[in-house]
Amino acid sequence: MLQHNPADHGPDPDGNGTTELWQSLDNAHHLHPFTVHHELRDKNPRVMTHGKGVYLWDSDGNKILDGMAGLWCTQLGYGVEELADVASASMKELSYYNLFFQTTTPNAAKLSALIAEKTPAGLDQIFFASSGSEANDSAIKFIWYYWNLKGKPNKKAIISRDKSYHGTTVAAASMTGLPFMHDIFDLPLPQMKHVGPTPHFYAYGHEGESEAQFAERCAQAVEDKILELGPDNVAAFIGEPVMGAGGLMIPPEGYWPRVEAICKKYDVLLWSDEVICGFGRTDNWFGCQTYGFTPDIITMAKGLSSGYIPISAVALNDEIATTIANADSEMAHGFTYSGHPVACAVAIRNIQLLEEFDLIGEAGKTTSDYFQQKLAELGDHPLVGQTRGIGKLGAIELVKDKPTKTRFDPEGHAGMTCRQFCFDNGVIMRAVDDTMFLSPPLVIKPEEVDELFALVRKSLDDTHKALMSA
Numbered sequence: 449m450l451q452h453n454p455a456d457h458g459p460d461p462d463g464n465g466t467t468e469l470w471q472s473l474d475n476a477h478h479l480h481p482f483t484v485h486h487e488l489r490d491k492n493p494r495v496m497t498h499g500k501g502v503y504l505w506d507s508d509g510n511k512i513l514d515g516m517a518g519l520w521c522t523q524l525g526y527g528v529e530e531l532a533d534v535a536s537a538s539m540k541e542l543s544y545y546n547l548f549f550q551t552t553t554p555n556a557a558k559l560s561a562l563i564a565e566k567t568p569a570g571l572d573q574i575f576f577a578s579s580g581s582e583a584n585d586s587a588i589k590f591i592w593y594y595w596n597l598k599g600k601p602n603k604k605a606i607i608s609r610d611k612s613y614h615g616t617t618v619a620a621a622s623m624t625g626l627p628f629m630h631d632i633f634d635l636p637l638p639q640m641k642h643v644g645p646t647p648h649f650y651a652y653g654h655e656g657e658s659e660a661q662f663a664e665r666c667a668q669a670v671e672d673k674i675l676e677l678g679p680d681n682v683a684a685f686i687g688e689p690v691m692g693a694g695g696l697m698i699p700p701e702g703y704w705p706r707v708e709a710i711c712k713k714y715d716v717l718l719w720s721d722e723v724i725c726g727f728g729r730t731d732n733w734f735g736c737q738t739y740g741f742t743p744d745i746i747t748m749a750k751g752l753s754s755g756y757i758p759i760s761a762v763a764l765n766d767e768i769a770t771t772i773a774n775a776d777s778e779m780a781h782g783f784t785y786s787g788h789p790v791a792c793a794v795a796i797r798n799i800q801l802l803e804e805f806d807l808i809g810e811a812g813k814t815t816s817d818y819f820q821q822k823l824a825e826l827g828d829h830p831l832v833g834q835t836r837g838i839g840k841l842g843a844i845e846l847v848k849d850k851p852t853k854t855r856f857d858p859e860g861h862a863g864m865t866c867r868q869f870c871f872d873n874g875v876i877m878r879a880v881d882d883t884m885f886l887s888p889p890l891v892i893k894p895e896e897v898d899e900l901f902a903l904v905r906k907s908l909d910d911t912h913k914a915l916m917s918a
């Protein structure tokens with residue numbers, strides 16, 4: 449571990465706690481997301497206490513470079529005082545009010561207009577929720593309601609991809625294409641249909657197949673699924689522009705425009721889940737802009753507030769929004785915290801700062817190019833079968849044998865080993881099976897990119913040594 453330097457440790461936020469105290473309270477009372485609890489309790493959780501810029505500190509004073517922007521969300525990095533000040537001022541002015549009783553707030557009105565400015569033309573109507581999963585569940589209801597209003601009540605199936613990740617609420621988890629998130633909960637819901645192959649050439653491309661042929665095969669599978677279900681039964685197709693939690697998979701060239709054309713052909717709504725890609729992750733406001741398609745629905749969260757406060761949103765195109773707006777039935781959906789005034793205030797300032805720092809313009813792109821160059825340089829490492837990335841997203845495949853793409857046995861062990869070495873070396877990378885992810889805060893500076901990749905290379909060296917001597 450990097451040693452604690454009192455100069456950059458900052459104040460203890462609680463004043464008198466100890467690592468042991470927090471761990472014992474946590475072990476006694478706290479159920480964590482996505483965790484095998486008895487394992488965690490045997491080894492104790494790491495206690496993260498504060499952050500500044502791209503760095504975090506744990507309760508033992510270790511300084512850690514966050515290569516994952518938390519969970520792909522802290523676009524502006526940690527400890528931006530302006531966001532804290534905006535939250536504080538907003539809380540003092542109007543700590544809460546709801547949007548149910550034919551009421552709005554200045555912040556909700558302003559944020560909806562600001563988001564509509566950034567979304568592709570025609571997606572101008574915004575609904576607020578608090579998490580990516582809530583936004584996705586809301587969008588499902590809007591889609592079903594829309595088709596009911598259009599007199600096509602059979603259009604209920606929603607097609608998503610194998611290995612996609614769309615969240616954990618009942619409906620969002622059902623769309624997610626990861627069976628381990630279904631089996632223990634008796635999911636998926638029957639309306640949710642999954643399609644493969646996953647558009648990830650390295651893993652699913654056939655011997656001798658070109659990337660363009662692979663893109664065509666993946667898009668054709670979507671068309672086949674629509675035809676199998678019957679176009680009159682299919683409401684929407686949902687996809688992350690770059691698939692995130694399922695393996696950070698970059699779509700093959702030409703895939704998205706083909707899928708867009710197929711959805712249009714069969715009157716199937718196209719839905720871009722931008723919970724990761726939104727707000728600059730791929731160097732545009734939204735990933736659909738990077739990949740050249742225009743969805744009917746966008747869902748967003750994470751980067752909308754740089755993770756400073758929970759807020760998410762659904763953007764609907766004018767046709768869907770107008771159909772819903774003109775209906776006589778009440779749109780009986782919404783949350784206590786839809787458009788929370790403090791969350792909206794933080795999101796507005798977050799968007800303004802993303803613009804002021806030019807993080808989704810030339811300056812951001814220049815750093816992304818450097819990030820991608822350093823990522824590609826890891827390709828020479830003996831453990832690295834492939835690197836891939838776009839914007840400030842990067843993936844590293846750990847393999848035993850590069851030409852045959854053979855993995856270490858058991859699968860996932862290399863990834864877990866590498867993840868642990870990363871923590872020991874003072875950097876955070878996420879591992880899914882044997883794929884390592886990078887998604888640093890957008891504010892990362894070139895010298896921090898150098899530091900990031902030096903720590904990543906050291907962690908790969910340590911992992912290689914450990915796996916070879918096992």
Ligand SMILES: Cc1ncc(COP(=O)(O)O)c(C=O)c1O
Nearest residue numbers: 579580581613614615688723724
């Ligand atoms: C693409 C995508 N959609 C939805 C979600 C769910 O968001 P949340 O965890 O805020 O519910 C995530 C979370 O990582 C995500 O990556």
